Each structure stands twice: as C-alpha cells, then as structure tokens.
Amino acid sequence: MPDDRVIAAKPLRQPQDNIPQSKQTRDALLDAIRAYVGRVRPVPPLSIDELRTHTAAVLEQTGMEAKYADFAAVLLDNEVWRDTVAAIPYDKRLLLLPKCLRDAKGCPASFDEIGLLCEHCGRCAIGDLKSQAEQLGYAVLVAEGSPIVMSLIETGRIEAVVGVSCLSVLERVYPYMEAGAVPGIAIPLLRDGCADTSVDLEWVWEAIYLTTEDQTRRFNLDVLHSQVNDWFSREALAAAIAPHASETEQVALDWMAKAGKRWRPFLAVCAYSALSGDHSLSREKDLRKVAMAVECFHKASLIHDDIEDGDKERYGERTLHAEYGVPVALNVGDLLLGEGYRLLAEVDVSDAQKVRLLRVAAEGHRSLCLGQGSELAWMRSPKTLRVSEVLDIFRMKTSPAFEVALGLGAILADCDEQVHAALRRYSDSLGIAYQIRDDLDDLHSPAHEDLLHGKRPSILPALARDAADTPAACSSPEVEAAAWRLMETYKSQAIGSLIALKNANLKGLLRRVIARMFNDFEIMGCCNDPLAQRPPRHE
Numbered sequence: 001m002p003d004d005r006v007i008a009a010k011p012l013r014q015p016q017d018n019i020p021q022s023k024q025t026r027d028a029l030l031d032a033i034r035a036y037v038g039r040v041r042p043v044p045p046l047s048i049d050e051l052r053t054h055t056a057a058v059l060e061q062t063g064m065e066a067k068y069a070d071f072a073a074v075l076l077d078n079e080v081w082r083d084t085v086a087a088i089p090y091d092k093r094l095l096l097l098p099k100c101l102r103d104a105k106g107c108p109a110s111f112d113e114i115g116l117l118c119e120h121c122g123r124c125a126i127g128d129l130k131s132q133a134e135q136l137g138y139a140v141l142v143a144e145g146s147p148i149v150m151s152l153i154e155t156g157r158i159e160a161v162v163g164v165s166c167l168s169v170l171e172r173v174y175p176y177m178e179a180g181a182v183p184g185i186a187i188p189l190l191r192d193g194c195a196d197t198s199v200d201l202e203w204v205w206e207a208i209y210l211t212t213e214d215q216t217r218r219f220n221l222d223v224l225h226s227q228v229n230d231w232f233s234r235e236a237l238a239a240a241i242a243p244h245a246s247e248t249e250q251v252a253l254d255w256m257a258k259a260g261k262r263w264r265p266f267l268a269v270c271a272y273s274a275l276s277g278d279h280s281l282s283r284e285k286d287l288r289k290v291a292m293a294v295e296c297f298h299k300a301s302l303i304h305d306d307i308e309d310g311d312k313e314r315y316g317e318r319t320l321h322a323e324y325g326v327p328v329a330l331n332v333g334d335l336l337l338g339e340g341y342r343l344l345a346e347v348d349v350s351d352a353q354k355v356r357l358l359r360v361a362a363e364g365h366r367s368l369c370l371g372q373g374s375e376l377a378w379m380r381s382p383k384t385l386r387v388s389e390v391l392d393i394f395r396m397k398t399s400p401a402f403e404v405a406l407g408l409g410a411i412l413a414d415c416d417e418q419v420h421a422a423l424r425r426y427s428d429s430l431g432i433a434y435q436i437r438d439d440l441d442d443l444h445s446p447a448h449e450d451l452l453h454g455k456r457p458s459i460l461p462a463l464a465r466d467a468a469d470t471p472a473a474c475s476s477p478e479v480e481a482a483a484w485r486l487m488e489t490y491k492s493q494a495i496g497s498l499i500a501l502k503n504a505n506l507k508g509l510l511r512r513v514i515a516r517m518f519n520d521f522e523i524m525g526c527c528n529d530p531l532a533q534r535p536p537r538h539e
Helices: 023-040 048-062 066-086 126-136 147-154 167-179 201-209 221-230 234-241 247-257 263-276 284-309 320-324 326-345 351-380 387-397 399-412 417-443 448-452 459-466 471-475 477-500 504-518
Strands: 093-097 139-142 160-165 184-188
Touching: 023 048, 023 066, 048 066, 048 167, 066 160, 066 167, 066 184, 093 126, 126 139, 126 201, 126 477, 160 167, 160 201, 167 184, 184 201, 201 504, 221 263, 221 504, 234 247, 234 284, 247 284, 247 320, 247 326, 263 284, 263 399, 263 504, 284 320, 284 326, 284 351, 284 399, 320 326, 326 351, 351 387, 351 399, 387 399, 387 417, 387 459, 399 417, 417 459, 417 477, 417 504, 459 477, 477 504
Parallel strands: 093 139, 093 160, 160 184
Antiparallel strands: none
16 A cells, blocks of 8 residues: 655755765775674773774774774774674663654654654654564664663663664763663764764664574675676576577577676575575575576566567667567567576476475566556556556566565575565565665656656656646655655565564565665754754643
8 A cells, every 4th residue: 555644855965074975885894893893802891992992993904084983983882792782682672763863844743751752654764663673572762862771771671772873972972881881782873963864774774673593694795696696697697598599599698698786686595595594505506597587587577568668778778679679579588488487497496396486486477467467558548647556556567576586585495485475575565665766766867758758657646646736746856755755665664574584584684685775874854943842741
C-alpha cells in the first residue's frame, strides 16, 4: 500500500569541515580504524589521552588530515566497544536519538520531561528507527544526553547505549561515559548546529542490529561485489556459457558483458554466503551458475523491455534491437531465458533443491511478465495513475527480480521456507524503493522527458496527482521530496522485514546490502526551533 503520511522536504548540505566530505572517504576511514583495532586491540574504557594516541596513529597511517581527529576518535572508541555492545542483549540497550532528527517545520510531536514523544508521522527517520529498535527490545529516548541515561544505567536496566549526536556533544559526554565505563556506540552527525544536518544512516542501522551472532560484520562487500563483477567479463562468460559461440551466442555474450551494477547476482551470492557461512565461496562453480542465471534472466528482460517501450539507448549505447533489429533482439532475449534455466538445471544439488531453484525462477519470470503486461495495457491508453497503482506495477515488475536472486542463493544454501518468506517481504519493499530511486535518477537525466510526458508509469506524476497538483508539477521540489520520503519508507520496510529472520548472518548482510545499494545517509531537520524550546508539559 502507498504511504499516506505527510512527506518532509530533503535539504542537502555538505558535512562540516572537520568531517570527511564523502561517504566513500568516511567508509575508508572506518575500515582503517577497524583494521587498526583488530591489530592493536586497545582495551576499553580508553582515557582521553589513550584515545588521542590511537587516533593520531590511525590518521598517520591513512594520511588523513589532523582536522579529522575528533571524528576519527569517535569511530575508534566505537570499535573498541563494539564486541562488548554486540554481546549485550537488545533489551539491555538504549537507543538515544537527537531531537534534531525531527522535521522542525511540521513535527506534531510534543515533549515531556524525558524527551520527544514521537507521533510516527513519517516526516523524519525517528519513527522508523524507534519502532524497529523497540521491536528488537531497545529502550528508546529522543532527547539530548541527560541524567536519565545514567540513571537507567545505574538501575541495571540498561547496559549499553547506541546514540546519534553531533561531535560537540559527543566531546562533552565522553568523559562521563569513560568514567562510568559505559559501553556505547556513537554515530556522529555530519553537521553541528542542529540545522539541516545529516548522518550516515547505514552506520545507525548497523549499530542498532549489532549482535555477536552476526559473523559477517567484517565481510568486505566491496571485494565480494568486485569478485562477482569479474564473473561477467567477456572471457569468463564465454568459458561458462558458450566456449565455441555461434553468431547468435556471440551477440548474447556481448550483451551479457555490457556494463551494469550486477546487483541481482551480487544479492544471490550474499544470500548464499550469509546462510552457508561459506565466505570463501568454496562452491564457486555452482554459485557462478546461479549468479549467471540470475543475470541471464535480467538481461533478457531488458532486451524485451527496451523493445516494448521503444527505447533506443541503454548503458549509454544503442539498445540491442536498435543495433540488430527486433527479430534478432527477440531471439537473443529468448536464448538468454533458456540459458538461465539450463544453468540452474546443471547446479550440483539434490533433485528437491533443483526443483525449488526452477520453481522460484519460473514464478519470478511469470510475475515480471504480468507486471510488464500491466504497463503495456496502460501504454495503450495512458493516464495519470494513482500512487497505489504505480506501486502495484513496481511490486510486480521490479521486486520479483530481487526475490529470485535472493531466493536462488538461499536455496543453494538449503534455506527453509521461513527464510524464503522473509526474503519475499524484503524483496517486495526493496524493489519498490529501488524503482522509486530509478524514477528520481531519471528526473535529472535525459529520460526526464518521458516522466514529464507520461510515457511510462512513474511515481512522480502519481504523487503530483494524489496531491491534487497538475501532471506538469511532477518535477516540482515538493513532489521530488515526497518521492524521496516514499523511497525511504520502503527502504525502512525492507530493513524492518529482516526482524523476522532468525539467521543473524543473513540479517546483518542484507541490512548492509541495502545501504550499499542506496549509498545511504539520512538528511535531518532542525531541532533548534520554538517547539523544541517550550518548557516540558506536565499532566
């Protein structure tokens, strides 16, 4: 169902000067700190002098500027405490969120003596973070660091704190946490001043879900993704699919090797690796077949999609039918479908697992065709769709590809039906979020004309219609902001679906995967507003 909550705008500001400016640089710093702590093994709690010494060593090793010392110190202290926090049950942890996460302009929440009373209106990330943390068992406060935190710790109710705050507050709080030997993980805001700040949301989710049962935390997703990409070089594809390729197979191999993010085969590998614990991919031969089958299905759907939509360009080049004609393109697409099923049939698993592999692929194929059919029916008589109608098309057309990829990898690891049901819910929300993001990307590309003129179903004109606006307003900042928030809602639903998973490795890895796919960081509103300054209400 579509999200009917009020949607907040999404201002964009760069991180402040003493914080690395790009997510890639911040991730690289975090990786360096994790490697350093794993090698040196500092013992918490660290005094401020110890923390400064270790931080200086990391910055020297990485060649990063000294101005990032405060930010690096927070990350290093987090890493020192990480294993301790991971061993503490969720119901013994406190999630402390800042009030500046809220949307200052329209937040309906009130305040009491303890902090903000969230109304779950959807204007900011507080509702999703709070509800999912509480489902895990956390106590949650939306307030500045206050005496109540220490009082909860002193009663024994809380044994660890996961918090989000600005660097200036973390600097003031650190001596108290160190003196009390309080295990904690702090995620720094990227700007001080409580105005349009931001946070690396991936890090917040990772800290909330942290558990010793998840053995994938140090699993390098970038290395794994790169490894999967190597399987789709022209040479690797030819060796696996058609060593003595005919002319038709040559065209198919060239198309398979064309640039792409390879998210779907990557997801299949992630699901297998997490469920099996086989991080070294000892069954690489079978896993390659599954991954290549997933990509065969995807690339076939793109060929057919481009023909049906009349698109002339893909990956910055001519589409296959524009290059070779429709008959050749149709034939190559059909060949890739057959190739995908052939690869699955050759996987070395039991007959029962093989039936499951083929059934999941066939069901996904069928659902995708029905979704595309809905779009084609719409194209015969285009009209501005409602949000719910567009989301239904996304659910049928985009989500199945993710479900097939995850399902095939999970079946190779011999998953049970409970896991598959959770993956289905995850894929449903992930596919919708991914397609909304695609629409937003198209809004700032040459494809935006298709959106403005309603040449294909898109969430943007649907949001404009549901807001009683004109179709031309689908490129307005208000509608774009609404689409961003709707995307964040479905991403949060995907993350929330992982709560049902009993396998901590799969839960942890899929939580990290979604952040990688969307390059997450969350834009926040301002807490320095009149409502936040009102005196506490008393009953």
